[in-house]
Structure formats: structure tokens, C-alpha cells
Amino acid sequence: MSKIVIHIDSLSKKYRGSQEFAVENLSLTIVQGEIFGLLGPNGAGKTTLISMLCGLITPSEGTFTIHDFSYHESPKQLKASIGVVPQDFALYPSLTAKENLCYFGSMYGLKGKMLGDKADAALASLGLAGYKDKQVGTFSGGMKRRINLLAAVLHEPAVLFLDEPTVGVDVHSKKAIMGYLLELNAQGTTIVYTSHHLQEAQEFCTRVGIIESGKLWRIGSPEALIASIPQANNLEDVFIDLTGRGFRDG
Amino acid sequence: MSIKKELLLLSRDIGGIVILFVMPMMLLIAVTMVQSGSFDSLLGTRMQVLLVDHDQDSISWRIRQSFANDGALELIDQLGGKPILESEAKGLVHQGDYQLAIVLPKDLSKDLQVHVKQNVSKILAEFDFSADTIRATGGHPVAAKEIKLYFDPATQAAFKTAVRMSIDKLVSNIETEAIYSTFQSELGEPGDSSFTEQQFISFKEMDDSANGRSVIPNAAQHNVPAWALFAIFFIVVPLSINIVKEKSQGTMVRISTSPTSYGTFLMGKTAGYLLVSLIQFYLMLLVGVYIFPYLGLQHFQVKGYFLLLSLIAFFSGLAAIGLGMLIGTIASTQEQSAPFGATLTVVLAAFGGVWVPVFLMPNIMQKLSVLSPMNWGLNAFYDVLLRNGGFKAILPAIILLFLFFILTLSIAIIYDKKKKTV
Ligand SMILES: Nc1ncnc2c1ncn2[C@@H]1O[C@H](COP(=O)(O)OP(=O)(O)OP(=O)(O)O)[C@@H](O)[C@H]1O
Ligand SMILES: [Mg+2]
Numbered sequence: 001m002s003k004i005v006i007h008i009d010s011l012s013k014k015y016r017g018s019q020e021f022a023v024e025n026l027s028l029t030i031v032q033g034e035i036f037g038l039l040g041p042n043g044a045g046k047t048t049l050i051s052m053l054c055g056l057i058t059p060s061e062g063t064f065t066i067h068d069f070s071y072h073e074s075p076k077q078l079k080a081s082i083g084v085v086p087q088d089f090a091l092y093p094s095l096t097a098k099e100n101l102c103y104f105g106s107m108y109g110l111k112g113k114m115l116g117d118k119a120d121a122a123l124a125s126l127g128l129a130g131y132k133d134k135q136v137g138t139f140s141g142g143m144k145r146r147i148n149l150l151a152a153v154l155h156e157p158a159v160l161f162l163d164e165p166t167v168g169v170d171v172h173s174k175k176a177i178m179g180y181l182l183e184l185n186a187q188g189t190t191i192v193y194t195s196h197h198l199q200e201a202q203e204f205c206t207r208v209g210i211i212e213s214g215k216l217w218r219i220g221s222p223e224a225l226i227a228s229i230p231q232a233n234n235l236e237d238v239f240i241d242l243t244g245r246g247f248r249d250g
Numbered sequence: 251m252s253i254k255k256e257l258l259l260l261s262r263d264i265g266g267i268v269i270l271f272v273m274p275m276m277l278l279i280a281v282t283m284v285q286s287g288s289f290d291s292l293l294g295t296r297m298q299v300l301l302v303d304h305d306q307d308s309i310s311w312r313i314r315q316s317f318a319n320d321g322a323l324e325l326i327d328q329l330g331g332k333p334i335l336e337s338e339a340k341g342l343v344h345q346g347d348y349q350l351a352i353v354l355p356k357d358l359s360k361d362l363q364v365h366v367k368q369n370v371s372k373i374l375a376e377f378d379f380s381a382d383t384i385r386a387t388g389g390h391p392v393a394a395k396e397i398k399l400y401f402d403p404a405t406q407a408a409f410k411t412a413v414r415m416s417i418d419k420l421v422s423n424i425e426t427e428a429i430y431s432t433f434q435s436e437l438g439e440p441g442d443s444s445f446t447e448q449q450f451i452s453f454k455e456m457d458d459s460a461n462g463r464s465v466i467p468n469a470a471q472h473n474v475p476a477w478a479l480f481a482i483f484f485i486v487v488p489l490s491i492n493i494v495k496e497k498s499q500g501t502m503v504r505i506s507t508s509p510t511s512y513g514t515f516l517m518g519k520t521a522g523y524l525l526v527s528l529i530q531f532y533l534m535l536l537v538g539v540y541i542f543p544y545l546g547l548q549h550f551q552v553k554g555y556f557l558l559l560s561l562i563a564f565f566s567g568l569a570a571i572g573l574g575m576l577i578g579t580i581a582s583t584q585e586q587s588a589p590f591g592a593t594l595t596v597v598l599a600a601f602g603g604v605w606v607p608v609f610l611m612p613n614i615m616q617k618l619s620v621l622s623p624m625n626w627g628l629n630a631f632y633d634v635l636l637r638n639g640g641f642k643a644i645l646p647a648i649i650l651l652f653l654f655f656i657l658t659l660s661i662a663i664i665y666d667k668k669k670k671t672v
């Protein structure tokens with residue numbers, strides 16, 4: 001049995017002033033080396049769950065640990081071991097690609113020549129070597145997506161959270177990004193990611209969780225989920241079947 | 251690294267640089283040029299007063315005499331080499347070219363003498379010392395005389411009253427003397443030796459430039475530090491916008507999820523913007539020292555004060571940065587932070603005595619002015635520039651400014667923590 005990396009126990013979040021839970025009583029365990037896909041319609045609670053795991057918002061109830069670290073006891077170690085790729089671009093448009101990467105790398109204690117070399121290597125690995133000294137504000141959406149990803153991995157996190165890393169990009173960028181993530185995974189990085197692309201998730205994930213109204217309705221490998229529904233040929237069929245039944249158990 | 255990032259961000263924003271560095275310098279020059287007139291009249295250069303002199307006798311001589319002794323007023327009785335006519339003086343004052351014209355009527359001194367003599371003789375006659383004097387000086391009673399004062403319509407009431415009172419005092423002194431000397435001569439006393447012209451009661455203004463709080467700066471001594479402070483505090487606006495931008499462009503998410511704490515992150519900003527505020531300050535000093543004399547303004551004296559002035563600027567910069575970071579942390583959009591930051595800075599400047607020096611403010615405002623950190627800084631600058639204060643003198647202000655920085659920074663950090671419990 002692989003090592004447990006993320007352990008979530010009855011986690012809930014109700015935003016202030018809101019009547020409903022954005023995430024409700026959610027428990028989940030993710031082990032080392034997994035590529036875990038959080039799938040669900042808009043407003044399902046994907047970003048809320050990831051935001052709690054990244055320490056951006058505090059849970060209303062429940063607990064979780066990442067590498068046995070919690071935000072209460074050892075926030076610094078926890079944060080040092082994760083990388084976060086936000087749903088929206090999170091870059092300085094007036095800084096160059098390399099300056100952006102170096103700055104964010106420095107937030108994790110990297111510095112000097114080592115930092116510069118890492119940034120160069122990262123840019124090269126996603127085909128951006130020729131653009132490293134150009135301001136990010138002038139980049140295309142696909143290029144920004146790639147920088148957005150690279151800014152989260154320079155410190156070689158053990159767990160990488162990605163919130164819709166391929167939204168709004170063309171096939172080439174998407175391929176480049178997914179290929180890069182598989183490479184990271186092969187080196188041992190555990191990946192937790194959200195997506196609306198069911199086909200992509202089916203090919204990419206070792207395991208998926210289907211979330212709606214803050215609850216996990218199904219969890220398992222794409223193959224197992226497809227097999228669990230008689231007429232289903234792919235994850236999309238599973239999804240439509242679940243939606244059609246209003247996410248009732250059964 | 252974070253300092254480098256802040257400076258890179260600033261350097262890639264040319265418009266922002268212009269606003270940060272050039273605008274305050276322009277403001278300083280403009281305000282000093284506009285104010286130097288009013289400051290100087292307030293602070294010592296002489297105000298010109300027209301004198302239309304139909305008297306040309308002892309009273310006019312006395313008025314000239316007393317104006318010559320007065321540092322604040324300068325008497326002009328000729329324009330273009332010719333004595334001024336009343337109609338001319340009236341016109342000039344009405345236009346606002348001069349603030350005041352004094353018109354002395356013909357025979358003012360002579361008639362005053364006659365009038366006094368008649369009265370004295372009448373009194374003496376009532377005591378019947380020598381009945382014949384009445385006949386000797388008798389004749390028609392003299393008509394009352396009036397000294398006309400023309401004021402510029404824009405003159406302040408307080409100034410009018412002051413002028414009226416001092417002329418009144420001058421005339422009654424002359425009248426008193428005339429009465430004394432008439433009595434003397436009527437009673438056949440030996441003359442001027444026994445009479446002291448000296449006033450019995452006089453006033454002496456005490457100069458307390460050594461330790462007092464009432465020292466008055468000149469336009470340069472006020473404006474350079476005041477507007478340098480304004481410029482330093484105005485970085486509240488770009489700094490708060492900078493922090494709001496970190497949120498809106500998502501980079502704050504990366505910072506919050508990294509092991510670097512919000513406090514450390516803010517310290518990086520502090521260092522970067524502190525550098526900016528010091529550059530601003532030195533640019534303002536350069537304007538005061540090199541550009542002011544060139545524009546015919548009083549030049550600003552830095553010699554011997556440089557270190558102390560820099561120290562005050564450093565801590566004022568910290569206070570301003572604390573405020574900017576707090577506003578940036580609390581505001582969620584630039585539409586909130588920019589107008590709020592700008593307005594707050596202007597209000598703090600107004601309270602603190604940047605626009606109008608505190609000593610010219612109404613009493614209540616003078617008391618309230620101590621609430622503005624800009625006032626702490628300004629007072630420290632005054633301590634150094636006008637009161638010859640050393641490090642000890644500015645220490646309280648520096649401590650206060652530093653505490654303000656710590657307080658605003660702490661609130662910002664606590665607020666940021668609280669925000670996670672949305
Ligand atoms: N800051 C907030 N304050 C109040 N309610 C919020 C906040 N953020 C999200 N919500 C609500 O919580 C629920 C879950 O939102 P969340 O952003 O987690 O969904 P999501 O699955 O990421 O959706 P999408 O696929 O559109 O990104 C939604 O109903 C949303 O309206
Ligand atoms: Mg989302």
C-alpha cells in the first residue's frame with residue numbers, strides 16, 4: 001500500500017452569509033503518486049475544496065492533513081510541500097516570464113544561480129525558452145497557462161494542486177501541459193486537479209471523484225466508474241447518468 | 251528578491267514613476283511660489299502703505315517716524331516722484347495694488363495745537379489762574395479733523411482693526427503731549443526738560459526661539475518639509491493599489507500558499523517603497539536647495555541637518571507605508587483604495603499642517619492636528635530646522651511614527667488572517 005499523502009476527514013465549508021454548504025462532510029484519502037481528478041459541474045465546490053487544502057480559506061468543520069502536517073501545527077512545512085496552480089492566471093503582467101518564476105521560486109526559499117537555472121530549465125521544458133525575457137502581459141492565453149503552471153513547481157512540491165489547468169487553451173498547449181504533468185508524476189509528484197474536460201480526466205487520472213453540491217458522489221478509477229454503470233462507455237456517460245438521476249445514490 | 255520585484259514593477263510603470271517623483275516636485279514649486287507672497291507679509295517682509303500728506307507738520311512727521319520703526323509696514327508718500335493725491339491713492343487701494351492708504355487732512359497738526367490750546371486755556375480760566383489768556387487765544391472753535399483710511403476691500407477685518415488702533419494710539423499720544431506742553435507753557439514752566447516723552451508702559455515681545463513651540467518658519471522652511479511629507483505619504487495611493495492588484499491578478503494566492511508569511515511579504519514591499527520615499531524626499535530637498543533660489547524663492551538650508559532630516563524622512567516613510575499596506579489589505583478593489591487613499595492623505599495633510607501651517611489654524615484644529623502622523627513628522631522637521639533640535643528633540647516623533655508603522659502593519663496582518671475565515 002502506498003503512502004497516504006492527503007487525508008481528509010469530514011471536511012465542511014459554509015461561506016459566511018450563505019445558507020448552503022459549499023463543501024459538506026467530505027472525506028477522502030489520496031496516496032502518493034496518484035493523479036486525482038475532481039470532477040463536477042460549475043459551483044459544485046471544487047475550488048472551495050482545493051482552497052481549503054491550500055490554506056487559502058479555513059474549513060468550517062472537519063480536519064485534514066497533508067504529509068501528516070496540518071495548518072494548525074506546522075503551516076510552514078505544509079506549505080513548503082505543496083504547489084498551487086490557481087484557476088485564474090496569477091502572474092505579474094509587467095514582469096518577464098523568468099522574473100515571474102524567480103520571484104515565486106524565492107517565496108519558497110530558492111535563490112541565486114540555482115533559482116535562475118531552475119527557471120530556465122522549467123521554461124525550456126514547456127517550450128518557452130525563447131520567451132523568458134518577454135513580459136508575461138504580452139503572452140497568449142496558452143503561454144500564460146504554461147507559465148501559470150511553472151510558477152508552482154520550481155520548488156519541486158510533493159503535492160501539486162491544479163484548478164482547471166487547461167481551461168481556454170488550444171490542443172498544443174493542452175498536450176504540452178498534460179505531458180509535463182505526467183512527467184512530474186513519473187518523478188513522484190502527487191497531483192490533485194479539477195477539470196470540466198471529462199475525456200481528458202479519463203485519460204489522465206488514476207482516480208477521479210465526482211462532486212456536486214459539495215458532496216463526493218462517486219470515487220474510483222475511471223475504468224471502475226465506467227464499469228459501474230451498465231450502458232456507460234466513458235466518464236461522460238457516467239456523468240450524464242448521475243446528473244440525470246439528480247445525483248441520487250444508486 | 252521581493253525588493254527587486256517591487257522595484258522592477260515600479261520601473262515598468264513610467265506613468266507611476268512620474269506621478270511618484272515629478273508631481274510632488276511640481277507641487278512643491280507651485281505651492282511655494284503661490285504662498286511666498288502671503289507667507290512673507292505674514293512673516294516679515296514689509297507691507298506698503300500709501301500716505302497722502304496734506305499736513306506736512308508734526309503729526310505727519312510722527313506717523314512717518316513710527317512707520318520707519320515698524321518692520322512690517324513701509325510708508326510710501328510719492329509715486330513717480332510726485333506726492334500722492336487722495337483720488338489716486340483711493341483708486342490704487344480699491345484695485346488691490348495696496349492694502350491701505352492713509353490721508354492726513356490739511357492743517358491737522360496746527361489745528362490740533364490750536365484746539366488743545368483753547369481747551370487748556372478754558373480749563374485754566376475756570377481755575378482763574380490768569381483770565382486774560384482766554385482773550386489772547388480766543389476766537390473760533392476749530393472744526394473736528396478726520397484722518398481717512400482707505401482699505402483694500404479684501405483686507406481682513408483684524409488687520410483693519412489693528413491699523414485703526416495703532417493710528418488712534420499715535421494720535422492720542424500726540425494729543426497728550428500737546429496737552430502737557432501747552433499746560434507747561436501756559437503755566438510758565440521752564441520747558442521741555444521736565445517732560446518725559448518716554449511711554450510709561452511699553453511692550454516687549456520675547457523671542458523664544460530656543461525652546462518654544464511658537465517658532466515661525468519661512469515659506470521654504472515650511473514648504474520643503476511639508477510637501478516632502480505630503481509626497482512621502484502620497485505613496486499610500488500607489489502602494490495600496492499595488493496590494494489590491496496582487497489580489498486582483500491572483501498573485502496573492504501564490505503568496506498566501508507559499509511558506510512566506512504575509513508579514514514577510516509586506517516587509518519586502520516596505521523595503522522597496524521605503525527606498526522610493528527616500529528618493530522622493532531627496533528630490534524635494536534638491537528642489538529646495540537648488541531650484542528655489544533660481545526661482546527667486548528663499549533657498550532651503552540643509553547644511554548640518556542632513557542626517558537628522560533623513561532620519562525623520564525614513565520614519566515618516568515607514569508610517570506612510572504602514573498606512574498604505576493597511577488600506578491595500580482591507581480594500582478589495584482599486585476603486586476603493588485609490589480615492590480613499592488619496593482623500594485620506596489630503597485630509598491628514600490638512601490636519602497635519604501641510605497646507606496651512608498649524609500655527610495659523612483655528613484653536614480646535616491646532617489641537618486636532620496632533621492626530622496626524624504628518625504633523626509628527628512636520629514638527630520634527632521644525633525641531634531641526636528652526637529650533638536647532640538634535641536627535642533627542644526628534645526622538646519622540648520618530649518613536650511615534652515607528653509605532654504607527656507597527657500598529658498599521660499589525661492590523662493589516664491580523665486582517666489578512668481573519669479574511670481566510672470567509
Ligand atoms: N467567497 C465566496 N463566498 C460565498 N460563496 C462562495 C464563495 N466562493 C464560492 N462560493 C459558493 O460556493 C459554491 C462552490 O463554489 P466553487 O467555486 O467551489 O465551485 P467550483 O466547483 O469551483 O465551480 P467552477 O467549476 O465554476 O469553478 C458555489 O455555490 C459558490 O457560489
Ligand atoms: Mg472553480
